[in-house]
Amino acid sequence: MISKHDCIGLTGDTEDINVLLTENKLSEASLVFPNVNSIMIPKKALYNLSKYTSKPLLKAVDPKIEVAVEKCLVFLSNLAMTYYTEDKWKKLYSGILHDQSKKGNNNTCIYPKIVDVLTKGTSKGAFIEVNNQYYEGESRKYRLTETYLKAGLTQYTIKDSKLIQRLNSIYYTRLDTAIKNPVCRNLISIYPKLELPTSEELLAIGKKLVKEGRETKRGKLLTMRNKHSNEYWSDYTNRSFVEDNIRLFEFLTSRGFMIPSEGDDKSGHRVVDSFTLMPSWIREQITIGGIKLRERDYTALHPNIAIKLYGGKQSNITHQNVAEKASIDIIDVKQEHLSFFNKTWKGMQKSPLYQHYQQTEPVMLENLRKDKKKNGYKVTSRKMFKIEVDIMTEVIQHLNSVGIQVLYVYDALLCEEKDRQVVTETMNSTILEHGVKTSVKIESPVQGETIQCKQYRLDEEINLYEVLPAMSFTIEESMTIICDFDFSKMQMSELVKYIGKQRKEQQYNDYNGVRITPEHIDALKTIIAT
Structure with a gap:
């Protein structure tokens, strides 16, 4: 059983699901989500709990030994995910542990007695270790002992009907909460289509x-x-x-x-x-209808969010341009960008990216330093994640409104091939509205694929996110042009006037705009309807 608090807090009262699901949706969900009475537990745990654990300790959990054993197994199932993580310690929130183990409406706190059973264990050793330091949200850290980590996992089916009812109540609360969130609701809609x-x-x-x-x-x-x-x-x-x-x-x-x-x-x-x-x-x-999904993700999203948050002067930062300016391998830049802004200030100073941003964005770095000092170093990641989620939520809501569901992976979306263009345009227009100056990565042609664009009349509306790549502008050049306009949709005649003006002005030595080449002019001519 994967607890909602693998990284998430359970909120809301326990209640049966009562909104948004039709019978058809419920039948779909039943094909997707596991039975609540099926959990993954460490091998040997059932046998050792039943045969070697102190019976008085188990009876303190529940008068029925077999029920007490199952409640201990449910606790252990919360740690199943740690078999696949580098850090074997996991925070388990007291509210969830209480909900999993209490008897009906009786609010007597049982889970500390379960912890007592599992830490004292048997003559062969404990089942778990506990870090008794409390963490935010009334939680402690727990981990399986080496004996049970090495044993691996096995599936177990809970038998006690009252315990199953308890887990069902938690299940429906989580499903009810999920349906009220636009991103989660979108995911529930796409799950039945996925082919693994x-x-x-x-x-x-x-x-x-x-x-x-x-x-x-x-x-x-x-x-x-x-x-x-x-x-x-x-x-x-x-x-x-x-x-x-x-x-x-x-x-x-x-x-x-x-x-x-x-x-x-x-x-x-x-x-x-x-x-x-x-x-x-x-x-x-993963496929839908036998065709692989296409990933759409933003270029260097978090560096560009940091620019917005902390008053930077650049726009459209890419891993490539940072690598070139800082003389750092692009692979190292990509890896560092994953965590650079989320580190402690001292950690940032040790990063190979620090000198680059100190030279190019000293004001941004100073604002960021002050924020970390005042509000703790994690404040940066919280703020950046919030902006990311706001953007992705708005994108997904729009896509759902036109009948498109997507697979969400933080700052990326996986979509069906037929929806690729709409998803890209929606992501690009939405992020610009949020004032973050980046865009979806422009793909290299695949298996002879070329970027094509239909022809437009001069009085016809165009989307620059679609037209500029078709004119062979790079992502950096495209974003510069879009920022010059400060919007992405306009008449074709406006783009023609802009290109002509830039072409003329670049003859002067102080020109610092996008370089307009004869190839760009030829490409522009091919997409103007005659």
Whole structure:
């Protein structure tokens, strides 16, 4: 059972679902989400709890030993995800633990007695360890002991009807909460359409990617484990193992998908589900109607959000232009941009990006430093995530209004091929409205594909996000032109006048606009209807 608080707080009263779902939608959901009585637990946990654990301790949890054992197993299932994370410690929120273990309407707090059982364990050792420091939101950190981490996971079906009712109540509360969130509601709509690869297919694909030298977005080298332990590789922390990735995929999908869940203020209310937690190379294999989904994501979104938040002077930062100006390898720039603005101030100063931003954006850096000093270093990530979520929510709401559902992965959307252009245009126009000067990455042609654009009359409305790439302008050049206009939709005649003006002005030495080449002029002529 994946607790909503893998990274998210449970809010709201427990109640049966009562809004927005038709019977048809409920039947779809039943095919997607797992039965609440099916949980993943450490192997040997059931046997050791039933045979070797102190009976008086178990009876303090519940007078019926078998029910007490199942409540302990539900607690352990909250830690199942840590089999697939580097950090084996996980915060478990007291409110959720209480909801999972209490008896009906009786509010007596049972979960501390469960913790007592699991920490004292058996003569062979404890089931869990506890970090007794309280964290924000009334939570402690827990982790499975090495004995049970090494054992692996197994599926267990809960038998006690009262406990199943309790978990059902939690389930419907989460589903009810999810449906009220536009991003989650969109995900629930697209889940029934998704076609997933088999584990066997993924193994073959993984082997091929390993031969090609595939790396993850965080720069880890995809590697076949071939039954070796981590210690077989001296640099195992810099590797991502195909077999481990497939096991995570199975965990996230084999019994149904997670109910998508909205995060709290710390995560900017980002939504988490089975697909945001899935390795990207596996997510790439998802299809609808046998056709792979196409990913649309923004270029260097967080650096451009930081510019907006902290008064920077640049616009349309890209990984490429930072790499060129700072003389840093572009792969290193991409990896650093993932975390640079979220670090402590001292951590930022140690980053290879720090000198570049100190030279190009000293005011922005100083504003950012003051904010971190006053409000804690995590304030930057909270603010940036909030803007990201606001943008993506607005994009998804518009797409849903025209009958398009998308798979959400933080600052990226996966869509059907037929919807690619609409999704791209919606993302581009929405982010500009939010004052963040970047756009969706322009794809390189695939298998002979060329960027095409229809012809327009001079009095016809055009979208610059569609027209400029067709004229062979780069993403940086396109954003500069769009920023010059301060909007993206206009008549074709206005673009023609702009191009003519820029072409004339670039003859002067002080010209600093986009360079207009004969190729741009020829491309413009081809898209004007005669």
